[in-house]
Each structure stands twice: as structure tokens, then as C-alpha cells.
Amino acid sequence: MHSTKILAALTATTAAVALTACADPTTNSTTTEQSNSSTAASTTHYDVSAIPTVDEIAALVPDEIRKRGTLRNGASTGYAPAEYMAADGQTPIGYDIDINRALAKVMGLQEGTTKHSEFPTIIPALGTKFDVGLSSFTITSEREQQVNMISYLNVGSAWGVAQGNPKNFDPSNPCGMTIAVQTGTAQETYANDLSNQCVADGKEKITVMPHELQTDIATKLISGQYDATLADSTVIGYTSAQSGGKIVQLGDTFESAPQGVAVSKDDAALTEAVQKAMQYLMDNGYLTDILATYGADSAALTSADVNPAVD
Template identity: 35%
Template sequence: MSHRNVVTTGPWLLAAIVGLSGCTNASLEGGSAAAHPLPGQNGAISAAPLNQTAADLLPAEVRSKGTLLVGTDPTFPPYEFYAEDNKTVTGWDADFARALGETLGLEVKMIPATFDTILPGVGSQKYDVGISGFNVTAERKKNADFATYMNSGSGLAVKQGNPKNLALDAMKLCGTKIGGEKGTSQGIETLPAFSKQCMDAGRPPIDIQLFPSQHEANLALTSGRVDGVLSGDIGMAYASKLSGGSFELAPGTGWDPTAVGIAMPKGSPLTKAVVAAVEALVASDTYTSINAKYGIPDSVKVSADQVDAGATR
């Protein structure tokens, strides 16, 4: 699946490339990160105005605290990754979270976590919200509310040249080793469903390999321990551009577009305020400028009337 600073080249970039693809500096063209300009490297973001209507919906304890604690997994550029100080979480989701705070009159604090621990942390109120590219699935909606801010499909990364002729099609993956990140919808729903299709057809199942972070999943691909990695299509497309020729996207990219949203505890008193703020944001210049900064295509945008699809109102 998520994501304050203007992105610059430097140590963060090399770390991001490793996190994306498992490459070393030497694997890049000319051995230099500068050979691979990044979306988000430059670009101003319009400040989001305070939306008093949304701010008035905040629970009293959040308003008095003045801070929104956001759980995120900073291993998935361009949505969330570390800045050059190796401490600050930056990227699309981080910029959107900051804009959410501006809309609600709150300071935002991004708290790094492994992806599979964020939703439990939201449920236990360790975090106020989770912003880390969460697909809004029926299973997740049993335990969380969501405010949708994007639609995105899945993409399958494979070794350059696609030597095994893989595609994002269950019958093309039978008997192969496919990686993913723990806790993702691709890892816990899509790949098991594909594997079942294989077995139902009398073919060998998919050997599903799930890793604690997207960094480790991509590293497994570049080192040959898996045949492919299934994740969000925009993130994997971004990874392929930075991989120094290590991997590419297989046919079928953009499979099954799904709502992506901010996670909140089920039935949370915070939900109405966040939904109202996101409705204002997706209709604003701020949303447009964040997408432009990171090269996010118009096809993933949502309108205000799509925001509360995952919410309990």
C-alpha cells in the first residue's frame, strides 16, 4: 500500500532505492542517484486552509491535545519513506497527513511502524489514525473506519526481461514464488485467492513469501529468492524506475483498483471529522499539488462523494 519536506538527493535517496529494489549504488546508471530524478524531488504544495466545519467535529480530547498521531510504514516510496536525516517520514502520505492536520487545525506526528502492526495499533489507540496506503477491504472494514483519498490497483514486479513470462493472472503464477509485505491485502487476500485458483485447476499452488517490510520483499526479488513481488501498482512502478534495470512490471499492472484510505478505530468519534476534512482536501488545490509533486496519475484521484465509502457515519 502510505507518505514534509521537499525531497532532495542524498542518503535518503540511496536508502529509498535499496528499500524499493534492493539495489546498491553501483547498480544505478553511472553509480549516481542523480541519474534517476524522482517525482517529489521538487514541487511546492499549496497550504491547506483550516476547515472550521471539520475542526468543530473533532472529539474534545483530540482538540485539546492538538496533535494527530499517525502510524505509517516508511518503506514504500513514493508514499512514505525516510528523508535524508533517516528519521523524518516524508512522501505523498506524509504531505497529505500534514494537509489533513492543517485542515483540522492539528499538528501531525508521523510514527514509523511495520505495516502489519499499524491497524492493531489504531484499534488499541496507540495511533489516532493509520496513513500508509491501506486498501479499503471488506475484511478491514469489520474492525476499522476509513476515509478514502485515492483508488489504486496492484502491480507485479518481476526480474528485468520477465524471464518466466509472468503476468498478474493466477494461472500465470501457479508453482512460482511470489513475495509480498506482511499485512497487505495483496499478501493476505489476493495471493491466497490466486493460489486457490491454481489448486482448483489441478495446478501447483503459489509459494507465497511474505516479508516484514516492502524493502525486504523487493530485496528478495533482486536477489532471486522470489520470482515476483505483488504490491500497489504505483509504488512498484516507482520502484522499477529506480531499480537500475533490476526489475520491471509484468503485464496486468493496475489490477483490481481498490479504494485507499485513512484508517481509524471502528466507530471512532474522530471519523466524522477526518471524513469531512478529507472531503474538503480532495476538492482542493492542495490535493492536486501533492499528486503533481509525486507524479501521481489523475486516474487514482477520488471525488468528495467517494471519501466516506469506508466510514461509519
Template identity: 30%
Template sequence: MTASSTRRTTAAHHRLAAVGAIAVAGALILTGCGDQTKDKDKGSSSASTSSAPLAGKLPQAIKDKGVIKVGSDIAYAPVEFKDNSGKVVGIDPDLAAAMGKQLGVTFQFENGTFDALLTGLRSNRYDIAMSAMTDNKNRQEGVDPDTGKKVGEGVDFVDYLTAGVSIYTRKGDTQGITDWAGLCGKKLAVERGTVSEDLAKAETKKCTGGKKITIEAFDDDQQSQTRLRSGGADAASSDFPVAAYAVKTSGGGKDFQIVGDQVEAAPYGIAVSKEDTQLRDALQAAMNAIIKNGEYQKILDKWGAEDGAVKESVINGGK
């Protein structure tokens, strides 16, 4: 995903598994989150701080609470979403659970719209934001990508995965769209505040002959998918693992198809306040621990995201 900050205009890259490799049980469905309140099912895990190997790295206040509050848009399958039972599942919850065992705390996922997560982090509603959020310089520096002006203090990122952006259409109805330039004169559905929206805004400035991209931005990706499915848009765009999952699962695989290449490959990062350096470093240590012990790879394999794996978690690796 990626709230208001451009990922970089680079050549296309295939960095995550192809659609056919999205190894997720067909019984899981794309279920809307519906509100911005705390999610009753926290989608978390914990371990005793007395036995957790990295508990000593956490700030004392976090250790005392035993909980790390996570701001997340829980409607972005397969990264984070609700299964049929209402449980929060996906790549991020699974990684958080594995990190929780290293740190001896529970990661408590709380639902919010994506474009408000960093605001919630700044206001201390959350301790961290973990929601398929792209690490880039604009977010690190608190810069609005549309105006180039500084709007906040920025955040630090603990990087943990690489992903790009894809375009998809109704199956068998591509309307000749094969790349971003092909969206000129078309209607595109996106989630508000994401890199997909940023890319569309940048691309429409390049359109000629008065054929601009009509951008329809929604609160979450599932609303964007609904708009496309109903014929209200010609195409939709989201991060590749999400687009691939939608193609794989929506309508039993009969609703959508990906068109063109994945572009703008960049790291996902866990967002942490720049003041919380001890928490940031503890999270990095925990992520590197699960990379080293193999739990990380097993989680990515489970969700078909193995091609986005990183060998090491770094701080602020986004450009």
C-alpha cells in the same frame, strides 16, 4: 497496501498513472524504516487552531493535544517513505500536512509494520492509521479473510485515493509471467498482510498439476524487493503506485519491470476506530476541503498518482 483482507476479485483496471508518469525526483531512494518504534522525524504539519477553518469539528481531546498520531508503515514509496535526509515524505504525509492546515493540528507519523497497524489503532497507540490501506468490508467488519471469522470490532475508513495491485519481475527476466495465473509454479515475494498476499493465496488454490505459488511474505515491501532483486524470487507484487515507483527508481530503472495489468482497483482509506465518529467526520471534512481547494490534486500530480484521484471523500466506500 492492505492488511489481511481481500480486495475483491474483479477485472483488471488501470487506475493510476503509468510508470513513466511517476514524477518523483531521482534523488529520492527507497530507504528502509528498520523498526517499529516512533519515527524521530514525524513527517507532519500543523496550523494554529485559532485560524484553522475546520478545527471546531475535532474532538476536544485532539484539539487539546494539537496532535493526531498516525500509524504508518513508512517504507512504501511513494505513498510514505524516508528521503535521503531521513525525512518522512510521500503522498500520505503531504495529504496529512494539507489536512493539518484545515484542522489546526499536527499529523505525527509513527512507524510500524503494516500488519500490526490496526492492532495499534485498537489499542490506542495511534489515533488513526494512514498507510496505503485498502478500504474493504473485511476490515470494516473486523473479519479475518482467511477464516471468515470475526476477529475484532472493525474500523471505519475515510476514503481518499484509488489504487490496484501489480506484479513485477527482474527486468528482462519475466519467466513468462504475464498475469496471476502465470505465477503457478513460481516464487512470489510480497509484504505480509497485504492484498498482494491475499490474492496470491487465492490464486494458488486455482493452480493445477501440483504447480502451486510459493509465497514468501516479508515485514515490508523493501524486503520483498530485495528478495526479487537478488534472484530469490521470480516475481513480486505490491500496490501499483509502489510497484511503479520501484520500477522507476530501483537501479536507475534497470532492476524491475511491471508485467500484466493492474488488478483489484479499490479505495485507500484512513482507518479510524468506529467509536471515534467525530474524528472520522472531521477527517472527511478536511479531505473534502483540500479536494475542493486544489491542494489534493497538486499533491497527486507531484507523486504521479493523479489517475487515482477521487472527486469526493466518502466513508466506507470499499466493497
């Protein structure tokens, strides 16, 4: 979206019914177990043991990965429910982690592993440190020039504020406010575009506060250091549930866009294997089941496309 249209578009989001393709944060976005305690949520995961290997897909996996037996994923693990750390502070969990494990099963590998990496460092490490990047990557034309992107989710953005909106944040007029975002995300770009438009309109700029971890933002939002946060709608919904309502979504979901698995441009064979494995997970209901564990099943796509056309 062009920056000249952003503020106007925000005021019209209440009518944007088509943009609510991801989990509805106004409803319970976690399982009952997750809602009851943060500890229970920290141990939630999807059991991929019943997912079969598909021989024709396994045959596509590059020899190096097949011999290693692992599908190595890089993720910024502070973005629940997509990717975050369990209570031990060392074990990555979340639906992207489970999806990577499921892909590995279909591809005939022993396991899918995930290591934490700061968000902006994941794509440059593909093909060396990591095989894939499942870390809530919004598919953009810029990213498609850097890596191959295989679509699997459709997720919108949403505003989050402290309960009761004590800072009186108005999504239709964010100028002069302090907004927290995760570094390197589409929301950081969006917030900076909003700020530039504010200045162009003769209004006060937005103070955009980037953080490596979305979990750090939640604490500061509750304490009143920030006016609002902007993140994936699934993240806002999950954060609201885990905070016991101390953080709530303000306004409707907007700017809905596909997310994708990132694979090195230099690895056509792995790209094809991941695409076909993801399509298998879609066609057989596994992707929806995994997402449902985290209350995000309505975000699932039905077609795994390589580098789909995006605005």
C-alpha cells in the same frame, strides 16, 4: 473476487481499461528530481504551509486531539511512494505522510506526525497509539467492520519483475512460482487465493513470500531470489523508477480498488472531521497536488466517503 475466477481474470487484464485508475507505471512515476537520484527522492515532500485551517472542520476535532495539537498517524514505512523513510533512516516521507500533514492543517492542528509501525499492528492501535492510519489501506468489507474507512485514492495492483523477466514469469499462469508481497496487504490475500486455486486445479502451489517492507522485496527480486512481486501499481511504478529500470511492471494494472484513511469505530467525531478535511483537500486541488509530487495524481478520488460499499 471469488478465487475460482482469479486466474481467468488475470488473463483478461489487457482489456481492462477501466482498471487503470492509478498512476501509469509505464510512464515516469516520479518527479524529475526523484528520477535523477535516490537521495533527491528521499527528500521530496509537499509543502503544506499554505493550506488554511477551516474553522467549521476544526470545531469537529475531539478535545483530546485539539489540546495535543497533533494528528498521529501510523504507517508501515517501506512502501514508496506512499510511505517510506528518508535517507536518514528516521524520517517518514511519502504522499500518505504529506496527506496526514495536510489534514492536520485543515483541522487546525499544529502538525501531523507519522511513526513507523508494522502493517498488521496499525489498525489495532487506532484510538490509543494512533489517531489515523494512512498506510495504503485497501478498503474491504472486513476492514470496515473493524474501523471507519474514509476513501481518498483508487489504486490497482500490478506485477513487478526483474528487468528482462529472467524467470519467465507469466501473470496468466503464476502456479509454481515464488511471489513476494508485503505482509497484511490485499496483495498477500490475493496471492494466497491464487495459490489455493492453483492447488484446486491440480497445479503446483505458489510460494508466497511475505515481507514487512516492500523495499526488502526489491533487493531480493533484482538478485533473482523471487520470480515476481505483487504490489500497488503506484509502488511498482515508483520502484521501477528508483531502481533505474532494474524492476519493471509486467502486464496491466488490475483489481483496482479504493484506499482509505482508517479511524477508530469508537471515534465518530474524528471520523467526521477527517472526512470533511479530506473532502476539502479534494475540492481545492490539494490532494491532487500532493499526489502529483510522487507521480500518483491520477489515483486521486473526488469524493471522501465513509465506509463506501465494496465487494
